[in-house]
Amino acid sequence: MKDVYLLSGFLGSGKTSLLTDVIRQFKEQGLKPAVIMNELGKLAFDSQAVEEDVPLKEMLEGCICCTGAEKTEAQIQSLLFDQQFDVLLIETTGAAHPVEALDAVFSPIFAEQLNIKGIVTVADSKLWLNRATLSPQARSLFMEQIRHAHVLLANKIDLLTEEEQAQVVYELQSFNPRAVLLQTTNGRVPIKFLQQMQSMVQPTKESIVSAKIGESFNLGSRLIQFTQSFSEEEFEAWVRSLPETIYRMKGYVPITGVRNPMLFQYAYGMVQWLPEYIKMEPKLVIIGENIANIQVIGEE
Template identity: 70%
Template sequence: MKDVYLFSGFLGSGKTSMLVNVLRQLKEEGLKPAVIMNELGEIPFDSQAVDEDVPLKEILDGCICCTGGEKTEAQIQTLLYEADFDVLIIETTGAAHPVEALDAVYSPLFADQLNIKGIVTVADSRRWLGRDQLSPQARSLFLEQIRHAHLILANKSDLLTEEEKARVVFELQGLNPNAFILQTTHGRVPLASLKSLQATKGDKEIQPAQIGRHLHLNSRVIEFNRSFTQEEFEEWVRELPATVYRMKGFVPIEGMQYPMLFQYAYGLVQWIPEYMKMPPKIVMIGENVQSVPVIGEENRL
């Protein structure tokens, strides 16, 4: 039997950081991990965090819990046939309802080969405290991801005061009294906490999030044909509507030989220098992002 974990969490919560940390711990214990990663965009940015020696399957530009269910089943079948692994980690998009996503991996074709350990939801603690600023649909999904978790990571706790930390734990426990709650930074979770999980199919009532029709969450690839200053680019970012949840990609910056890795999540911006030529484009994820004005659009970027 191969253990399976489903990593859930709203966009920008820290799922990929948790994934990298857990993969390292599994290897240190001599276990062989495999990963299925679901991304809304057409470019697999998050998959670059997975080492080449880890079997990886990607589901791009889709949703693991909707039409992507069949794709997920096919990817699991392929891994079981082709790869030698002990533990399977499925990282969903921030738009995935965790229980629907978990149901996507309960297939009679390989049920006797997989041991579903549970749903691990990463919650951005600061975003939790400001959840009333989200749209009703996004807030509903955020709450569902927490309500159905077997283990909750109250992540980015280093950004909070002690009083705020206590408030987050108290409120999360009120929403999901059955889950164990860990306060974390950078998604660091002890492997022992994962091993202690054991999910039971159908243990909670599923409330479909109807993501495709009601949340209006989608992605957009934006390509650039000129460079910007960091100040110019960040000024554009500050003017974005609150419905833009995350951006990730490579931005050409004046004075830099190669485009810089740029990440944005709920108002937080991160720049990381790159040392090789990367495609000058970013993926924007949010609600109705196709209507968001793009920097330099007057120059046809």
């Protein structure tokens, strides 16, 4: 399996500086990284920071999430098919919500080939102190990116006084107590620290393994393998029984009387069923908070 790191953070926070430094450190370890970069505009600008020997896929106009999830899946499949690499780094646009970005990365098609290590969010420390100046929508996104981080980098810490540094650390730790917090300059973090992150993928309750970093992460994923079929009605009844902290589900569900497992998608309380003309593996990826103990349909 290939490790995957999702780099999140608000516009101008220092994600590209983090990306280039992480690439350098992986290469020094003898590992070959691949990169998917997401940008809001039509021209690839940040991607110029990635060296030519690193496999790169670009997602322009902010399409890594929401309606562009299928495009991201295609890019990942393309990398897996025709590129040799050891680790995948995905840099999201500063306007991407972490859950939306995760939705684009998790696919039942290649779920067993990727080991999602988690979300590394770069937070501009000075912007945190001045967040009241942001519009309500921008401030909400800024806070959400921080709230869902597994590792949180208080970046540009060198621009603050000692008193301001202490305030930022205290407030960020209080806002997201589950994340491991690092104070950074130019987005630099030891790669071995990131490699200790716990995998977000939890195939079964029995296989959850604790790790030095992140044994209490609230945002995670779970891969379900179905061994029986259901009616659409009973499957949707199970979906309605799930807590509101389940944000996304995507996969192929075996339906009684239907030849191939149907493509099922769930987001914000809405469900969608689509017929599938190829026999896909009956698997479902669930993304949400505190999902380890939810009762899965069909399980005793």
